[in-house]
Amino acid sequence: MSIVTEKRLRDRSGNTCEISGVDENLVVYVVEPKTEAIPENCILIAQSLKEQIENKELMNPNDWRGLSDSMWNENLPVQIVSWRMLARLKNHDLLDMMYLDEDALEWAKATGEDEDEEGKIIHKDSNGNILQDGDSxxxxxxxxxxxxxxxxxxxxxxxxxxxxxxxxxxxxxxxxxxxxxxxxxxxxxxx
CATH class of the missing domain: 2.30.30 (SH3 type barrels.)
Incomplete structure (x- = not known):
C-alpha cells in the first residue's frame, strides 16, 4: 500500500471513514475488482466496516447508517461501495435515489452480489423480456x-x-x- 495513496485518501476524507464518518481504526480498501491501490480505486474506511464487506456473516446493519450520506459522496469508489452495501442490505428506497452511469454501475455490480438469485424478484413483460426501472x-x-x-x-x-x-x-x-x-x-x- 502506497503511503502517498493513504495520505491522499486521508486528505480527501478529512481523516474520517468515507462511509461512517468515524475517525479511528481507518484502513485503505481497494474496491474490487480493481487491484491498483490508487485513490481513484480506493476508499478510506473503518476496519470493522472493511471486515463486514469482506465477510457477510459479520454484517451489522446499524454500522451502515452512514450510507444515506456516503451515497452522495463526490468520489466514485465511495459511491460504488455505498451502492453495493445498500444492495446487500436490500435498501431499495435509497438505491432508487442513486444514479450511477453505465460504467460505474458495471463496476458496482462486478462483485455479483446483486445477482443473488435466491429470493430475487425478476419482472418480465408479456414476451418474457426482463424489465428494469426506467424502461418504456x-x-x-x-x-x-x-x-x-x-x-x-x-x-x-x-x-x-x-x-x-x-x-x-x-x-x-x-x-x-x-x-x-x-x-x-x-x-x-x-x-
Whole structure:
C-alpha cells in the first residue's frame, strides 16, 4: 500500500471513514475488482466496516447508517461501495435515489452480489423480456383503471417505469397523467 495513496485518501476524507464518518481504526480498501491501490480505486474506511464487506456473516446493519450520506459522496469508489452495501442490505428506497452511469454501475455490480438469485424478484413483460426501472413499455390490452374511472388504451406508451420490488407481476407508471400500477402480463417492452 502506497503511503502517498493513504495520505491522499486521508486528505480527501478529512481523516474520517468515507462511509461512517468515524475517525479511528481507518484502513485503505481497494474496491474490487480493481487491484491498483490508487485513490481513484480506493476508499478510506473503518476496519470493522472493511471486515463486514469482506465477510457477510459479520454484517451489522446499524454500522451502515452512514450510507444515506456516503451515497452522495463526490468520489466514485465511495459511491460504488455505498451502492453495493445498500444492495446487500436490500435498501431499495435509497438505491432508487442513486444514479450511477453505465460504467460505474458495471463496476458496482462486478462483485455479483446483486445477482443473488435466491429470493430475487425478476419482472418480465408479456414476451418474457426482463424489465428494469426506467424502461418504456406499451400496453397490449385496454385496461380499466380501478379508482381512476378511465380506461388505459391498448398501445399507450408508459415511459420511465418503476418496478414494484416485492411483486414480480407489477410495475408502476403514468398513463394519462395518472400514476397507476400495471400488471406485467399486459405490457410489452419497447427498445
Amino acid at each position: 413499455v406499451v400496453l397490449i390490452k385496454d385496461l380499466d383503471v380501478k379508482g381512476a374511472n378511465f380506461t388505459a388504451k391498448r398501445g399507450a406508451a408508459v415511459h420511465n417505469i418503476k418496478l414494484v420490488w416485492d411483486n414480480a407481476e407489477q410495475i408502476e407508471g403514468r398513463v394519462e397523467n395518472q400514476h397507476i400500477v400495471i400488471l406485467t402480463q399486459y405490457v410489452k417492452k419497447t427498445k
